[in-house]
Amino acid sequence: MFSIYKKEVQSFFYTPFAYILTALFMFLFTFVIDGALGDLNKPDFQFTFPEVFYRIILYFIFLTPILTMRTFADERKNGTEVLLMTSPVNVVQIIIGKYLANLTVFLFMIAASTFYPIFTAAHGEVVMGQLLCAYVGFFFWGAMYIALGQLVSAFVENSIIAAVIGELIMFIVLFIDDFSMTDFIAQYPTLQGFLYAFAAQPRFAYFSQGFIRLSDIVFFLSAVLVALAWNYIVIEKRRWKRG
Amino acid sequence: MITIENLTKYYGKNRAVNNISFTINDNEILGFLGPNGAGKSTTMNMIAGFLPMSAGKVTICGSDVSKEPVKAKKNLGYLPEIPPVYPDMRVREYLSFCAGLKRIPMAKKSSEISRVMKLLKIEDVQHKLIKNLSKGYKQRVGFAQALLGDPKFLILDEPTVGLDPNQVAEVRELIKDLKKDHSIIFSSHILSEVSAVCDRVVIINKGDIKAVDTIENLERSSGSDIVLHVKIKGSKTKAANIIELTQGVKEITKIDAEGNDFFSFTALINGGEDETKTSIMTQLLNSGIQISEIYTDKPDLESVFVNIINSRSSKSGMEELLDEISAEAAEKKEED
Numbered sequence: 403m404f405s406i407y408k409k410e411v412q413s414f415f416y417t418p419f420a421y422i423l424t425a426l427f428m429f430l431f432t433f434v435i436d437g438a439l440g441d442l443n444k445p446d447f448q449f450t451f452p453e454v455f456y457r458i459i460l461y462f463i464f465l466t467p468i469l470t471m472r473t474f475a476d477e478r479k480n481g482t483e484v485l486l487m488t489s490p491v492n493v494v495q496i497i498i499g500k501y502l503a504n505l506t507v508f509l510f511m512i513a514a515s516t517f518y519p520i521f522t523a524a525h526g527e528v529v530m531g532q533l534l535c536a537y538v539g540f541f542f543w544g545a546m547y548i549a550l551g552q553l554v555s556a557f558v559e560n561s562i563i564a565a566v567i568g569e570l571i572m573f574i575v576l577f578i579d580d581f582s583m584t585d586f587i588a589q590y591p592t593l594q595g596f597l598y599a600f601a602a603q604p605r606f607a608y609f610s611q612g613f614i615r616l617s618d619i620v621f622f623l624s625a626v627l628v629a630l631a632w633n634y635i636v637i638e639k640r641r642w643k644r645g
Numbered sequence: 646m647i648t649i650e651n652l653t654k655y656y657g658k659n660r661a662v663n664n665i666s667f668t669i670n671d672n673e674i675l676g677f678l679g680p681n682g683a684g685k686s687t688t689m690n691m692i693a694g695f696l697p698m699s700a701g702k703v704t705i706c707g708s709d710v711s712k713e714p715v716k717a718k719k720n721l722g723y724l725p726e727i728p729p730v731y732p733d734m735r736v737r738e739y740l741s742f743c744a745g746l747k748r749i750p751m752a753k754k755s756s757e758i759s760r761v762m763k764l765l766k767i768e769d770v771q772h773k774l775i776k777n778l779s780k781g782y783k784q785r786v787g788f789a790q791a792l793l794g795d796p797k798f799l800i801l802d803e804p805t806v807g808l809d810p811n812q813v814a815e816v817r818e819l820i821k822d823l824k825k826d827h828s829i830i831f832s833s834h835i836l837s838e839v840s841a842v843c844d845r846v847v848i849i850n851k852g853d854i855k856a857v858d859t860i861e862n863l864e865r866s867s868g869s870d871i872v873l874h875v876k877i878k879g880s881k882t883k884a885a886n887i888i889e890l891t892q893g894v895k896e897i898t899k900i901d902a903e904g905n906d907f908f909s910f911t912a913l914i915n916g917g918e919d920e921t922k923t924s925i926m927t928q929l930l931n932s933g934i935q936i937s938e939i940y941t942d943k944p945d946l947e948s949v950f951v952n953i954i955n956s957r958s959s960k961s962g963m964e965e966l967l968d969e970i971s972a973e974a975a976e977k978k979e980e981d
Contacts, residue, residue: 404745405742406746408742408745480730484690484693484695485729487695488721490718492714
């Protein structure tokens with residue numbers, strides 16, 4: 403497992419990939435902060451970093467699939483899936499190794515983004531407790547998205563298609579709570595309750611307000627587990643029906 | 646020892662491999678032959694544990710591939726048809742990754758990588774990106790990967806494809822060398838390679854085993870027809886009569902005009918080889934026909950292969966049969 407993790411991390415950091423992705427993330431961050439600063443003169447608006455994070459998860463939809471699109475799609479395209487499958491490692495180790503590598507790049511991106519709060523703290527005031535909670539929430543959010551993106555990558559052979567489908571799914575995950583709140587869905591309370599159970603955004607909102615609730619952590623962790631387990635099933639299933 | 650029992654593979658309703666069984670003994674090179682689409686790669690993928698089998702059992706050094714995959718795969722080195730290399734990695738980096746996958750202890754890793762690089766003569770490209778290597782080098786990097794950790798059992802799917810003649814000879818020598826402490830299953834389209842390297846061959850067609858035997862036995866059992874070639878200068882009809890009527894000659898299969906009164910005859914003989922040759926030579930010379938060459942061909946692996954695969958007999962010309970096989974393969978490809 404470690405060798406797969408190492409190889410994946412190397413493939414991100416020995417190439418410009420991780421750096422370009424991080425630069426893009428920083429750009430989005432700047433973009434969002436700039437937008438928030440522009441709103442400063444609006445009444446009732448208070449600039450906080452959790453607010454920034456809350457806005458940035460929308461743009462994050464476009465970033466995560468780029469990180470995860472190659473995870474399994476490229477292995478198949480290169481024909482290296484055979485190498486992994488015929489080595490004395492099992493599929494679970496392959497999936498976890500790759501997941502941890504993706505997570506590492508994500509942590510690198512998060513680490514780079516601390517530039518903004520640090521800079522702000524030097525010139526103004528940052529509520530550290532709230533900021534920390536927002537970071538924890540953001541980490542779980544990303545962990546869930548990466549698991550989803552990795553799952554999509556296992557379905558297809560073309561990494562671009564993996565990215566596009568991944569974006570679509572992440573979009574649905576982001577807006578499912580808004581969707582369940584529409585008048586149309588509100589006519590069917592059972593359906594509404596069912597859809598709302600999948601809503602990740604309100605759970606993220608708790609984090610950005612400074613709450614770390616066990617139920618939210620469980621929600622994100624189970625989303626990751628389900629996605630990774632499904633990932634395992636997809637890979638095994640394809641081996642059985644290949645032809 | 647590796648045993649393959651009743652291995653079967655269905656792709657949907659299509660049966661790609663049908664109930665095949667054979668064993669690979671220790672220190673043996675087993676050749677795996679068959680036309681395109683015969684099920685060679687499918688079988689090898691199943692033995693390597695990449696494709697699950699629809700039925701049957703593969704045991705590598707005592708471990709069942711489907712029940713104890715990790716244990717079985719520790720004794721396995723696999724070079725698939727397309728070398729499984731990462732284009733964005735450097736050769737040494739790639740081999741180091743593979744060594745990790747194969748759980749080679751840290752302390753031995755570097756020496757093991759150097760060992761396989763030396764065997765495959767790829768030390769000079771060890772710091773190059775794999776995507777910049779030629780096909781032959783990629784093939785050898787893939788081969789080096791299979792040898793990492795010195796597994797007891799090697800599966801080589803067309804290991805010499807893409808190599809230049811010099812490298813082909815080197816790799817063949819290497820495979821023969823590896824026999825000392827490995828069992829090897831080795832597939833190839835090149836029949837001369839199989840006869841040069843392998844101890845036994847398995848011939849499959851359309852998923853069925855057609856033959857499992859040593860090359861000598863296959864040659865012996867393939868019928869006693871020997872091919873006779875005679876090139877003469879003189880009357881074509883006269884020579885044809887003499888050759889046709891000589892005892893031991895079965896039939897003339899081909900007459901080519903070579904210009905300047907030279908003619909080449911190809912005939913099948915089923916009598917004593919030397920007697921027939923001498924008799925023909927004497928008669929031809931007596932009738933004033935000049936002989937510029939005369940020689941016989943033993944049935945080689947190629948004709949054995951053709952006969953076994955295409956059981957419609959060896960009466961028509963060899964080349965015709967070969968054409969038929971490739972036509973069939975093309976047909977099959979179209980069907981797929």
